[in-house]
Amino acid sequence: MNENFIYVIPALGIIGLLVMLAKFRWVMRQESGDEKMNELSSYVARGALAFLKAEWKILSYFVVIAAILLCYSGTLVENSSPVIAISFIVGAFASAFAGFIGMTVATRANVRTTQAARTSLAKALAVSFTGGSVMGIGVAGLAVLGLGSLFIVFYQVYVVSTGGDVNGLEMEKALEVLAGFSLGAESIALFARVGGGIYTKAADVGADLVGKVEAGIPEDDVRNPATIADNVGDNVGDVAGMGADLFGSYVATILATMVLGREVSSPDRFGGIGPVILPMFIAGLGLIFSIVSMAFVRIRKETDSVQKALNLGNWGSIILTAVASYFAVSYILPDVTLEIRGFEFTRGKVFYSIVLGLVVGAVMSLVTEYYTSMGRRPVLSIVKKSATGHATNIIGGISVGMESTAVPMLVLAAGIYGSYELAGLYGVSIAAAGMMATTAMQLAIDAFGPIADNAGGIAEMNQLPAEVRGRTDLLDAVGNTTAATGKGFAIASAALTSLALFAAFCGVSGIEHIDIYKADVLAGLFVGAMIPFLFSSLAIAAVGRAAMDMVNEVRRQFREIPGIMEYKAKPEYERCVAISTKASIREMMAPGAIALLTPTLTGFLFGPEVLGGMLAGITASGVLLGIFQNNAGGAWDNAKKSFEKGVEINGQVFYKKSEPHKASVTGDTVGDPFKDTSGPSMNILIKLTSIVSLIIAPHISLKRGGAHALLEPFIGKVGNEVVAFYQAPPLEAHTPSFEIKLQRLKE
């Protein structure tokens, strides 16, 4: 491998962003329909921007405070640097920018999709999928460009210019500083996913409770003051939230693999920094082949299957990336066998790990599809139970959701086990990177859903011809399936990302074992497993409170603004948008604080091994609760939708408005915060706690004074013995010579 090969990586990111720009301009050039269509669409676009601005304002405080803390803490230990604050800010900015791109294109593509649906289904698919592609390519492109260029800078500064060892402390420092990028990205994801999840459901429930139930007006009625907030919510939650979530996973997975790659890197063995740059290059390849495969997503006739077109694109990107990975691995890694902790480490095994990751991701999506699709056993069982009432519908959904955790957990366990057997912890991590490689395509398919959904809403509000609505409905139905599989992919990626980060954390913190035979580590595991339950409880309760604020505002507008119901006065849409925005930001503080503080406090108070136990607990229980809530919610949703065409239960056919249908609506309402708020937030929780742990790892490292690094001015640790100083040691004490000095002090 040529040394200058590392410059190829940011170049791939730039190519991606240029393609994105071209696709964005293409979308904007499409016809956007008549004035009335544009008016409503522009309300949504402005509302979405209002949310982003409010979010950014709070975020800017958070980012500044966090950056100062990171800057300070970066000075404390040798294998970090204050520069970490800069990569944190860049990461946060890149993530926010990716969200902005996605929201901008989604709120433009929706009305253009509606207009295109007047012509043909093929055209409507082209517009909506291209809109989704902009989001997907933007996220992946920014990640590859950001990580790639920052790495080059830090590699030059910390390793090349110091003549440092690529396998040593210098490289560890370069990667630790780069980890700030990932923390920045994931922090934004916390706001976008958790805040966005609360926003979307508060607006939805608020709009429905007063509009549909009290005022008796249909969904998406322009007279409902909360209707714009509701539509904004779809974009905020499903587009920006999902985008930030996957951006975070993508970056964190690559980063964790790089950190683990350092261990196998060496100038004189296994191709220099090959293992470090491999995950970035695979991501770059995945981006390019996702773009190539997007060309497969097209139909020619009205009767062609949209789902098949999307599947073709998806599998195309997976297979092309897998094939390309083979050559990439062959080029970057040398054909030698390395012995690491009893493993035979070869490039062939690395390649198989990547393939294993791709397979795990695909299986997880398939299982999700099975448990949440109409017409399959799980959803049918809920439909049938709706006939005996609200309670049996709920029990059925909970049972299905719990059952649906079994296969994914076995697949995940097999993936961990298999990739570890192949290539150790690097194998686990590169498997995750392989799975995430086609993120651009996954996200394009994901973001296509809400665009089609919104397009259908616009068609409905403007009472366009049945033909047009037929086309948007068809796209919307496909979008519902992709939404479910997208969630399966997101939780699988979060799980593997957390494991990769977990492995990286163990490496950096210098722990060799996480022994749950020790009572304190086991206690950490127990408390960790509880955190996702507490987090879910807070998220669900938050939706309830935020929805109540919305209900009160909508009631006030109906009461105080005369003429709304007669279309004579326009409701104050902005106030509802503002209420939802404010409530969501207020309500995400407590869960956010839990995600950030739990690992920090545990790490500093009890040390890295207890923190490791806690991370395992959070990850296991978080993945389970995430799958349970996503799938139960998805299954309830489609059980309700089954009634639209009529379902036969015990020889009787039931339609909408029947008693069983009412029971299914209850299930769907319970499932809403499950699948759109607390379920997806599990992804963020497990990743954020892991990334925070990785960031604090150098401070609590066993290699450098134990769990009391911040107390080091007064206490030092040699081996297992705690030594007190009567006088604070100078800062330079925080170097390897520290222990020697301590030793002298002791003597």
Next chain:
Amino acid sequence: MNENFIYVIPALGIIGLLVMLAKFRWVMRQESGDEKMNELSSYVARGALAFLKAEWKILSYFVVIAAILLCYSGTLVENSSPVIAISFIVGAFASAFAGFIGMTVATRANVRTTQAARTSLAKALAVSFTGGSVMGIGVAGLAVLGLGSLFIVFYQVYVVSTGGDVNGLEMEKALEVLAGFSLGAESIALFARVGGGIYTKAADVGADLVGKVEAGIPEDDVRNPATIADNVGDNVGDVAGMGADLFGSYVATILATMVLGREVSSPDRFGGIGPVILPMFIAGLGLIFSIVSMAFVRIRKETDSVQKALNLGNWGSIILTAVASYFAVSYILPDVTLEIRGFEFTRGKVFYSIVLGLVVGAVMSLVTEYYTSMGRRPVLSIVKKSATGHATNIIGGISVGMESTAVPMLVLAAGIYGSYELAGLYGVSIAAAGMMATTAMQLAIDAFGPIADNAGGIAEMNQLPAEVRGRTDLLDAVGNTTAATGKGFAIASAALTSLALFAAFCGVSGIEHIDIYKADVLAGLFVGAMIPFLFSSLAIAAVGRAAMDMVNEVRRQFREIPGIMEYKAKPEYERCVAISTKASIREMMAPGAIALLTPTLTGFLFGPEVLGGMLAGITASGVLLGIFQNNAGGAWDNAKKSFEKGVEINGQVFYKKSEPHKASVTGDTVGDPFKDTSGPSMNILIKLTSIVSLIIAPHISLKRGGAHALLEPFIGKVGNEVVAFYQAPPLEAHTPSFEIKLQRLKE
């Protein structure tokens, strides 16, 4: 300590059983009311017996097969014996007998309580609580007698007669054989708790759906064919199920502590076998002081508080046992300091561990009470959310249930951490034993609830004067609170028991670490954490199917037996009892198989360390799901009950039959299988998987040929290396000399 002191332990058990007999005879001497009251009561008694008989029939097959397997496997390794099959049978028999006693007295005490309520509240409390006491003392007495006498026999046979070391293989063998008693007890608990849980809810839901909803007749109406099955279910689930559950916890905790006590036992240090017999003696003391404190549970006037009387008894037994434990520890353990794995081990620290266990149990009960009591914030929040519909009621309950896991998990973690710091793994285990010491009292209070509940039902069915029903209602209300706190105690005890068994398993299997940094162990943890979700899903779905069977049968009887509704024909109660019995036994097969096979397969295929990771996963996630489901169910129940007196929501007062009340009924129905079937089954799941692991530990022990002991005829393991034989080694190969032979074979 005098060597003959060990004979005191079974003597305490015998004293307990004699007191139990006296109390039983006292209950039977009470007036049982008129003929009509007795007729219904006798139906229930016969139905309960029918269930027990059917259960025993299946059980007898299971016990025979399991005993044969145990007998065979006992021949395979040196530190076990075929005799384990005998202690298994004795354990199963003792547990079944305890359940029989409890059911017998409960189905006699109920009608006598109704009759006593004609006289005074004091008298009614005396009868119902004495009924519960018989159950409590019976369970504890049989456990102390059984364990104590079997231990004496095995100690004589394996240790004393062979001149073996109390700290060595001989004692390990004696205790391993004794572990069969615990496995027998817990296997019966599986049938009683899981099967009983399915039974009680199937009958309940079946009776309600057809009786209340379709036929429009009130609860407990004699015309409903399922009404007897419903009443039997209360006894099967709440009396026999709870009794078997706590019997299992009690025995397992004592046993695990004994196994761990061996490590600190030695003829020449720390008082010989003192640490081994201490937990049994503490249990014996707890039994005696529970009996003493039962005298405190009495009231004199009608206006005296029943709850206060129960609390006085409860705290009396806890405090007396704590004080007595101080003297017991001082007598049995010598005043020396022992160094174990870096711990200073003293008798003072052992005593504090016992106290810590008592405190953890008390706090867990208090937290449960807070989350499930009427008038407190959690239940009030659900009541309030009922005003906005079925879905918000459900969301509220789920949120409360999830939140309620936080404090118990922190308390549990603190308990593990604290007791470990005090006295290592023996400390964790003896803390659990301390907590379980007052089981007789806990169970007396628990079993009092369903007796009072049944008494109220009999009063209702026979339309006794309002005065009588007022008294039984009062007792019933107190019983609802004790039912909730009892569940808190049961899950806490199951958690600590599992941890104690987990520690014992580690000791016997010879693993020094359970390192979740290893991918296979982590994969085990993930799969383990999933098991409780799958188990819950199966249990909940089973209730649905079993209830459907009942619904069909009740419908058939109404259709085919003319005159039921006009009181002219008697419904075929027995058929409903038979249906419920059959369905519950059929439906518990799958969850039961999971509990038994998962640890067995994992242990033999992947070895003890992966199994250890899996146990940690099962325990953490099982405890969480147990607390979540119990508390959500309890809170929903009391939210519904709050409407009986009327509740004010947003300035409006709502009563029964209002819309918010209907929403609260939905929550209660969802909560029923949560709190009565799948929630309590978590106790069994986590304990049974741990005890099975302990039983198979010698076979998969790292000390004796690795994870492939059963394959040893063909494969052997030396260190990490697998050695294949061309010829099966003889049975004597399974001795310490085995490794020497292997070594030779290699050379």
